[in-house]
Amino acid sequence: xxxxxxxLILFALSVALMYGAIKPTYGGEVRIRLxxxxxxxxxxxxxxxxxFYSLIYENFFYHxxxxxxxxxxxxxxxxxxxxxxxxxDLRRNLSFSDGSPVTPxxxxxxxxxxxxxxxxxxxxxxxxxxxxxxxxxSIVIELAYHLPDAVFLLAVPELILQADRDNVFSGPFxxxxxxxxxxxxxxxxxxxxxxRSYLDHVRVIFNDESNPDxxxxxxxxxxxxxxxxxxxxxxxxxxxxFPGDRVGxxxxxxxxxxxxxxxxxxxxxxxxALTTDAESPVTINMRRLPLARVRSVLxxxxxxxxxxxxxxxxxxxxxxxLKTKGVSIQTRFIEDGQLxxxxxxxxxxxxxxxxxxxxxxxxEEKVRRVxxxxxxxxxxxxxxxxxxxxxxxxxxxxxxxxxxxxxxxVGRIIEEGFLIPLCQQRYSMFANRRLRGFYMDLYGxxxxxxxxxx
Numbered sequence: 317x318x319x320x321x322x323x324l325i326l327f328a329l330s331v332a333l334m335y336g337a338i339k340p341t342y343g344g345e346v347r348i349r350l351x352x353x354x355x356x357x358x359x360x361x362x363x364x365x366x367x368f369y370s371l372i373y374e375n376f377f378y379h380x381x382x383x384x385x386x387x388x389x390x391x392x393x394x395x396x397x398x399x400x401x402x403x404x405d406l407r408r409n410l411s412f413s414d415g416s417p418v419t420p421x422x423x424x425x426x427x428x429x430x431x432x433x434x435x436x437x438x439x440x441x442x443x444x445x446x447x448x449x450x451x452x453x454s455i456v457i458e459l460a461y462h463l464p465d466a467v468f469l470l471a472v473p474e475l476i477l478q479a480d481r482d483n484v485f486s487g488p489f490x491x492x493x494x495x496x497x498x499x500x501x502x503x504x505x506x507x508x509x510x511x512r513s514y515l516d517h518v519r520v521i522f523n524d525e526s527n528p529d530x531x532x533x534x535x536x537x538x539x540x541x542x543x544x545x546x547x548x549x550x551x552x553x554x555x556x557x558f559p560g561d562r563v564g565x566x567x568x569x570x571x572x573x574x575x576x577x578x579x580x581x582x583x584x585x586x587x588x589a590l591t592t593d594a595e596s597p598v599t600i601n602m603r604r605l606p607l608a609r610v611r612s613v614l615x616x617x618x619x620x621x622x623x624x625x626x627x628x629x630x631x632x633x634x635x636x637x638l639k640t641k642g643v644s645i646q647t648r649f650i651e652d653g654q655l656x657x658x659x660x661x662x663x664x665x666x667x668x669x670x671x672x673x674x675x676x677x678x679x680e681e682k683v684r685r686v687x688x689x690x691x692x693x694x695x696x697x698x699x700x701x702x703x704x705x706x707x708x709x710x711x712x713x714x715x716x717x718x719x720x721x722x723x724x725x726v727g728r729i730i731e732e733g734f735l736i737p738l739c740q741q742r743y744s745m746f747a748n749r750r751l752r753g754f755y756m757d758l759y760g761x762x763x764x765x766x767x768x769x770x
Contacts, residue, residue: 340753344769345517348762349528353500354625356483356491358476359652361626363552363672363743363760364532366473370761371502371518373476374486374509376404376427377467379758385471388510389423395464402457402466411507413485418509420450422477427455430475436685437472444469473759488513488765498522514753514768529748530762534583536744543746548760549675553587554579554627554738557667557690562733566605570613571621571666572736573604574645578637582630584739590726591673591682592740597719598726602736611642620646621666624655668738674759680710683722690735702728 351364358373360366377387387393392405410418431442444466447458459466477486485491488510489502500520504513521528538545556572580586589596605613628649638645655669669690673682684703702725709721729735745762747754753767 340514340766340768341770342512342514342768343516345519346515346530346751346764346767346769347519347521347526347528348764349521349524349531351626351629352497352522354628354651356485358478359626360474361624361652361672362670363548363550365626365652366672366759367532367761368520369476370473370487371489371520371764372485372487372491373478374488375471375473376423376475376477377471378763379468379471381756381758383758385467388508389418389477393467395466397462397464400459400462402459402463403451404455404457404470406453406455407509408453410509412479413490413505413507414479415507416479416484418477418486420453420455422479423455424448424450425480426476426478427457427470429478433474434689435474436681436688437469437474439688441469473761489518498525508765510765513765515764518764529751530754531746532743533746534744535742538746542749544749544754546745546747546756548743548745548756549758550672550743550760551592551675552670552672552741552743553591554584554668554670554740555686555690556736556738557669558665558734559667560663560665563665565733566613567619568733568736569603569605570610571619572602572738573606574610574614574641574643575668576604576738578634579739581637582633584741587737587740590686590729590735590737591679592675595679596726597723598730600726600730600737607641614643614645619666620648621668622648622650622664623667624669625649625651626670627668678710679722680706680718683725686735687725687729 348367350368351362353359353365353368356372358369360369374388376389377385379385389407389410390404391407393403395402404423406418406420406423412418427448431438431445444460444463445457446460449456449458457466479486483491485505486509488505488508490505491500492503493499493501499522502518502520504516506512532548535545535547556575558568576586587593588600589598590600593599631647631649634647638647671685671690673685684706687703702721706718706721706725709717712718743760745756745760747762750770751767752770754762755766756762
């Protein structure tokens with residue numbers, strides 16, 4: 317055989333091998349370690365939940381780290397300048413996980429459900445909408461004024477497509493098995509609007525018994541040879557709140573001292589600002605009481621502290637901590653999705669909750685979220701006025717004016733004493749280097765639908 321023919325054969329083989337090496341294949345299971353959710357009902361109160369629910373529910377739009385928007389639900393979207401309307405054209409022949417069709421009414425109801433939530437993004441969108449309606453296969457959003465970038469308000473991770481029934485999902489995977497305290501097994505959703513995942517299964521694990529392929533942890537903690545580290549751009553704050561009547565100074569300081577010590581013992585970092593210490597114009601200096609004083613203040617008080625159910629991961633350690641410290645406090649966890657309704661119907665004096673922020677989110681946006689989403693019944697007309705003033709000031713592009721307004725709001729919060737920052741966690745996302753097609757969106761979520769195993 318001539319040298320030319322051999323060269324051609326070798327070239328063809330090398331091309332085939334290269335193609336086989338990069339072509340995604342179907343099959344396999346990936347393990348991702350997260351905190352255990354309380355339910356399959358959507359409730360992204362912390363970073364771990366934000367990631368988990370993105371596996372089983374589909375967003376209206378994805379805001380990629382490049383800044384580009386994309387959607388698996390809509391074939392097109394367009395804004396009419398003259399009518400101030402945003403029209404979303406629903407792709408045809410879409411289905412939920414049980415094979416039932418996705419209709420424009422499902423999209424409309426999902427959008428209405430989002431707007432009704434106690435979230436800053438939901439209120440921002442709701443204030444700008446005059447009317448929602450279905451027109452054929454399209455959803456028409458009539459806006460209150462000219463807003464050509466309105467579609468970006470639909471790209472938040474809390475806006476998801478929901479079915480009319482429980483245990484019917486819209487995301488790339490669906491739950492098939494849940495062993496409490498150990499794992500949830502997800503399988504690929506063959507009806508997923510974005511196309512079937514290359515992976516057959518994702519096993520969401522809740523402990524350290526088995527080695528995960530993807531997990532959250534503190535930055536710089538794991539071997540760079542085995543895992544790629546991704547900056548999630550996320551931090552998670554924990555707050556102590558007093559949503560009822562004003563609580564005495566001694567009780568506030570005693571609870572702050574006790575719970576600050578607990579969370580620091582669990583590896584959290586100190587937090588002395590509403591958002592982050594580095595960016596805040598106001599430092600919150602709460603005096604800590606010694607343990608003997610804490611016991612003395614709390615001994616005669618029949619205190620029941622409520623916590624978001626997303627903090628239940630800390631329950632065993634918290635109960636051991638309280639027992640060791642000799643402090644008798646009752647704890648009760650409230651499901652995240654029921655928190656607002658519970659607060660309106662019960663007398664809650666002491667509440668611990670958490671909130672997730674993007675690092676790149678502007679300071680004034682973070683402060684608006686803290687005040688509007690965490691103050692509950694004490695969010696009155698005075699705070700509403702302060703928030704509206706903050707929004708106005710942010711339009712002047714004056715850092716000095718903006719920081720003055722932020723300081724004014726933070727000062728009011730501390731003076732009235734209903735919200736105290738306890739601690740903060742920062743995260744990196746770690747992924748096994750053997751995984752292919754791994755990438756994250758603007759909200760620090762790994763999008764596993766395009767991931768595959770070599």
